Amino acid sequence: MTLFRLLLLTIIAVVGVYTVIVVSNHGLGLLPIFFGDIAKMEWPGQFNMDFFSFLTLGATWVMWRHHFSLAGIALGFCVFAGGAPYLCTYLLVASFQANGDAKEILLGKKRAAA
Template sequence: MALFRTYLLAIILGLVTYTMLVGMEHGWNLLPIFFGNIVEMSWQGQFNLDFMSFLSLSAIWVAWRHQFSGSGIVLGILAFFGGMLFLAAYLLWASGQASGDTKVLLLGRERAKSV
């Protein structure tokens, strides 16, 4: 679990640094570019659509892990719009809460009890 957490921290630091540099160079108006590429039917658009599918799967998993409670739905929305930066931070937190139990990490404490 320590190696996993180190990996998550590296992702967070790398993404924050990269995002700041890109934002300062190109501005913060990502959504028109992101969806514009999809509308163009280009390879970049294909990548963006594929990536958006991963974002939606991440959002559904986070909300499901919290049993689609109000806070789970809010976390799911954050997962969708926050991408890997959110998911890495969330998994870092969740891995600490799971105390090394992978079943709890993946399923959440309530579901892990019933399995």
Template structure:
């Protein structure tokens, strides 16, 4: 992701130096022409909206979440790539926490509430989360 971000940053710097910052009229002008460049731009716009919505949702629609969503919408991969690297490092590679964020705790509590029957033993929890071998157990046939 870091290499992708560096390539994007370099490319963007070259484009800005040659063409300036007048992206929006070109971007929406292509969409208005109903050609392939416009179709690509509209498709990309959908990804920007999706990125912004996910960023806001992941952070619980708080004030900071809405600010990050705005940055995600206008920053595109320039924001999303370093943000995902940051989250991956902060969450120590736990992709559930990277993707779900503020909702991780409420989802795990919700899952516990839905569970029927007695609480599982520590061995049962270990098996369900890691498999037999990681728990130092072996399968047996009765």
């Protein structure tokens, strides 16, 4: 669990620093570029579509883990806005709340107890 937590912290730090540099150099105009690349049907768009699919999968899992409650849906939508740093932070917090129990991290407290 320690290595997993270190991986999560590394992803948060690396993507966070990278994002700060990109925003400082290019501003916050991500969405037109992101979806524009998808519309062009070229390799950058393929990568964006693949990433968007991962965001969808991650958001759906977070919502499911919280039984599609209002809070779970809100947390799931945060995956779209926050990407990997948000999901890694979510998993890091969940890992401590579950005392490192992988079953509870993946399924949530209720499903893991069943």
